[in-house]
Amino acid sequence: MLPWVRANPSLCIGNAGVGLETTRQLALHGARVYIASRSEARVNEAISKMRQFKSTVDVRFLKLDLQDLQSVKAAATEFMQKESRLDILINNAGVRRWSRSYGAHY
Ligand SMILES: NC(=O)c1ccc[n+]([C@@H]2O[C@H](COP(=O)([O-])OP(=O)(O)OC[C@H]3O[C@@H](n4cnc5c(N)ncnc54)[C@H](OP(=O)(O)O)[C@@H]3O)[C@@H](O)[C@H]2O)c1
Numbered sequence: 001m002l003p004w005v006r007a008n009p010s011l012c013i014g015n016a017g018v019g020l021e022t023t024r025q026l027a028l029h030g031a032r033v034y035i036a037s038r039s040e041a042r043v044n045e046a047i048s049k050m051r052q053f054k055s056t057v058d059v060r061f062l063k064l065d066l067q068d069l070q071s072v073k074a075a076a077t078e079f080m081q082k083e084s085r086l087d088i089l090i091n092n093a094g095v096r097r098w099s100r101s102y103g104a105h106y
Contacts, residue, residue: 010088015042022090027057036064068104
């Protein structure tokens, strides 16, 4: 259905909500998708649920905390070691907050 996504690596940020649903749709259409997330356990749980629909989905965990620039650099380095290209970046993680809070690098 979406031939251009096949075999082209994608990176989705978020193991829940919009990010997870985007990952699911890309994976079900044949893309190799990395879920960049703070929690490997939550990503593994999400992958297990996807595999109940289609056992062959190619979804992988990439450790990333967007509030920590060292984590961002480490995630980029790890991704580049594993893949030669990034075709689709879904950069949608985040929270809806009314009060301000800042991570280590902000
Ligand atoms: N859903 C909507 O209808 C809607 C509409 C308009 C705009 N938005 C915006 O779209 C974004 C996503 O919405 P959503 O409904 O999908 O939210 P969600 O279900 O709460 O999911 C947020 C995702 O962001 C991840 N995340 C949060 N902080 C992170 C960080 N520092 N590093 C890495 N990952 C982090 C969370 O992972 P953890 O498990 O690690 O927390 C979670 O997977 C939000 O900014 C929201 O304001 C949503």
